[in-house]
Amino acid sequence: VEDYNINWFYACLAATSKHVMSGVNDEKGLKDVIEMASMIAGGLDKLKERPFISLTACFAISPLKLCTQSTRIMQEANRNLIPVALSSAPMAGSTSPLTMAGTLAQLHAEQLAGITICQLTRAGAPVLYGGIPGMANLKTMGYSGGAVEFGMMNAAIHQLSNHIQVPNYNSAGLTDSKLPDAQAGYEKAFSALLASMGGSNYIHHSAGMLESMLTIAHEQFVIDDEIIGNCCKVLKGIDVDAEHLALEVIDSVGPGGNFITDPHTMTHLRTEYYYGNGVTDRKSREKWEKDGCIDTRQRALDIAKKLLESPKPSYIPEKIDKAIRKKFNILLEI
Known part of the structure; x- marks a missing residue:
């Protein structure tokens, strides 16, 4: 457990040259991740100038309560100019009003509180409006990620964030299906297209997941890549010249x-x-x-x-990789 955070980020950074966003368990985990990323970037100042990692901070416990530990982690990221997505995930009918408008109103209040804390911690701290509204299945009290209303509410998030001129992240591409079937296809396509056409700036949970984020399938990543590609084509529109x-x-x-x-x-x-x-x-x-x-x-x-x-290249230079392994207990063998 102690080495979980550093190994999670290491595995991602070694496997891709793209930006990596994830959460951490505690402040020490965040400090370790920032130190490792600084080694890759060539120093903390260079990482701050061009951060290639960011943090999902589940600072809110809906309704309208702060998580002490996550808020402290969020503030530590603020101090180091690491971008933070202010994750607030109320479930309509459970931890927020049953109505979509009521859930969005409560979520907006939680987001405004989170943004205020970040800016009081460090003025100008980079943040994303991180509303990810969901809904409860009132028959089971479980999470329902495949409902079309899930997509509708997440599409609305960009309108709320745009109103206060803060970029947003939210969810799309979820399904309640237990395997890659027709249900998974239409549920994922609805929410992915709704969020993308709604203007969302950063969409996560968008690939590979099944059973409302309880399961993943390798083949589902491939199918979701196709769905996302279609969404990107729709956003490009029709060239008229x-x-x-x-x-x-x-x-x-x-x-x-x-x-x-x-x-x-x-x-x-x-x-x-x-x-x-x-x-x-x-x-x-x-x-x-x-x-x-x-x-x-x-x-x-x-x-x-x-x-x-296929061959798996490592995106961390060998010399830096050795230094990281010397300092941290890296469990992944490449």
Whole structure:
């Protein structure tokens, strides 16, 4: 348990060059993570200038109560200019009013309190409005992450954060399904598209998770990557300019012609439409049957296996990695 935080962040930083956000258990865990990240960055000042780690601080215990330990962790991050997502996760009908508007009103009050604490701790501390509203399944009193209302409330979060001009993070891509099936597909697609079209700045929980965050599946990551890719395509919108309107091309092809071999088609063949990561099937039925009638989950599982079997580069330079392992009890062998 003592080495949990440092190993969690180490595993992520060794496996990706992207930004890493997570939580920590205590202030010592945060200090260790900041020290390790500073070693990778080339010093604490450089890390502060361009932080590639950030913290999820579950500072709020809904309704309207502060978590002492998480608030202290949040403030320590503030002092070191590590960006903090102010996680507040009320469940409609359980820890917030049953109505969506009531849940959002309570959450907004919790967020304003968290932002105030951060700025009193260190003026200008980088924060994200971290509202992640959910809803309770009143039949079981469990968490319901796949409901369309979950997506609606998380889409509304950006409007609340934008009102006070603070960037936000929230949730999308959750499902109550226990395996990668049709239910998982439509529940995830609804919330992912709602949050992205709502304007959210940072969306987490968006890939791999099943059973309202109790389970993950490797193949679900692949399917969710496809869903997210489609959301990104929707956000890009439709380009409307002389080149894309193609009026001259329409005129040159003329009535009854076709555009299959036209140079304009060749120019935009690979850029106009989203072709995905390979998990979506658009073959003819005959070709699909000939290839074994493989469904989405199996195609995703095949892709996931290939990715897991591929070489794993380490993104931490060898010299720095040795120094980190000398200072901390790193359990992961690369």
